[in-house]
Amino acid sequence: MSHDTPRPGRDAAYRTGETALLFVDMQRIWAEPMMDPKHPLPADAPFMRRLAETVVPNQVRLLAAFRDAGENVLHTIIESLTEDGRDRSLDHKLSDMHVPKGAPEGAIIAPLAPRTNEIVLPKTSSGLFNSTNADYVLRNLGTRFLVIAGIVTDQCVDMAVRDAADRGYMVTLVHDACATYSEDRHRAALNAFGGYCWITDTETVLARIAALKGVAADV
Numbered sequence: 001m002s003h004d005t006p007r008p009g010r011d012a013a014y015r016t017g018e019t020a021l022l023f024v025d026m027q028r029i030w031a032e033p034m035m036d037p038k039h040p041l042p043a044d045a046p047f048m049r050r051l052a053e054t055v056v057p058n059q060v061r062l063l064a065a066f067r068d069a070g071e072n073v074l075h076t077i078i079e080s081l082t083e084d085g086r087d088r089s090l091d092h093k094l095s096d097m098h099v100p101k102g103a104p105e106g107a108i109i110a111p112l113a114p115r116t117n118e119i120v121l122p123k124t125s126s127g128l129f130n131s132t133n134a135d136y137v138l139r140n141l142g143t144r145f146l147v148i149a150g151i152v153t154d155q156c157v158d159m160a161v162r163d164a165a166d167r168g169y170m171v172t173l174v175h176d177a178c179a180t181y182s183e184d185r186h187r188a189a190l191n192a193f194g195g196y197c198w199i200t201d202t203e204t205v206l207a208r209i210a211a212l213k214g215v216a217a218d219v
Contacts, residue, residue, distance in 0.1 A: 010198035012145075012170060016212050020072040020143045021062060024128070024150025024157050026112050027077050029105040031056070031151065038096065050179045051151070058177040058202040059149050060111050065209040067115075072141050075114050076132065076150075076160070079106045079122035089125040126156050129163040138169070145170045147205060148197075149177035154189035161197050171197035174205055 029035045031051055033043040041048050066073050078099050081087045085098040092098065099106040101122075114120055125131040138146065146169040150157050157178055164171045173190070180186045190199055 008170075010170065011172075011200070014145045014208050014212055016069075017071075018142055018144040019066075019147065019209075019212065020074060020138065020141060020145070021066040021147045021149070022128075022160065023059065023063075023073075023075045023108075023112060024148060024160055025076065025078055025152075026056075026059065026109055026150055027099070027105070028107050028109055029099060029103075030078075031109050035105055046183070047179060047181050055149075055151075055177055055179045056109070056111055058174070061202060061206060062147070062149060062174065062177060062209075063112060065206050066147075069209050069212050071209070071212070072119070072143065073114070074119045074121065074134075074137070075108055075112070076121045076123055076128045076134070076156075077106060077108060078124070078156075079103070080124055081122065085124075087124060089131060091126070092124055127159040127163055128156070129160070129167065135167055143169065145172065147172040147174060149174045151178065152180040153178045153186045154180050154192075158189055158193050161193050165196035172205060173197045173199045174202055175199050176201050 033048050034040045043052070063073060078097065080098060080101055083100045085100065088098060108114060108120070119137060121128065121132040121134055121137070123131040128134050146164050148157060148160055148164070148171060157173070161171055161173055175190055178186070180189065
């Protein structure tokens with residue numbers, strides 16, 4: 001790209017073989033009612049209702065579309081590398097956040113269960129790029145466009161968006177496939193990191209993925 005060539009917008013068309021879907025922390029401990037021992041939420045809590053009624057159904061559709069298109073799917077989870085969590089970040093230790101290696105509650109929820117050939121990256125910090133080799137893996141996969149969905153919008157999702165943008169990825173945030181603990185927090189997060197990504201909805205991303213074959217964007 002020359003200095004005189006207009007730069008692509010954040011909503012530039014995806015490219016076949018260069019587009020990946022990342023699910024952030026869609027684990028039983030955070031996404032199923034009463035599973036989080038520190039903050040157990042009943043099924044009728046607003047966060048759980050949004051997950052059940054909107055977020056997870058949209059994520060399932062995104063997952064199916066990426067799989068059908070043959071594009072890469074990655075999952076990141078909060079999970080220590082050890083049973084006692086001695087490898088956790090200082091922040092997770094101070095926050096008493098610990099999902100032991102292999103713990104059932106740390107598993108990805110059943111509707112999004114990864115296939116054997118999909119990548120799962122365990123992390124012990126809010127930032128995926130800080131405590132995993134995500135950047136190395138994504139570059140090895142040839143990823144240019146990173147589509148992000150998950151929980152929670154104003155914490156780990158926020159970190160993934162900002163850090164991916166800083167590393168040169170074209171980031172899409174699927175707003176109706178994310179959730180946090182209140183609608184106000186969700187909207188505030190979108191407003192705060194909107195400058196780092198293209199924010200759109202599930203239907204738009206599905207249409208983009210369906211049209212991927214033969215797309216050749218000038219990026």
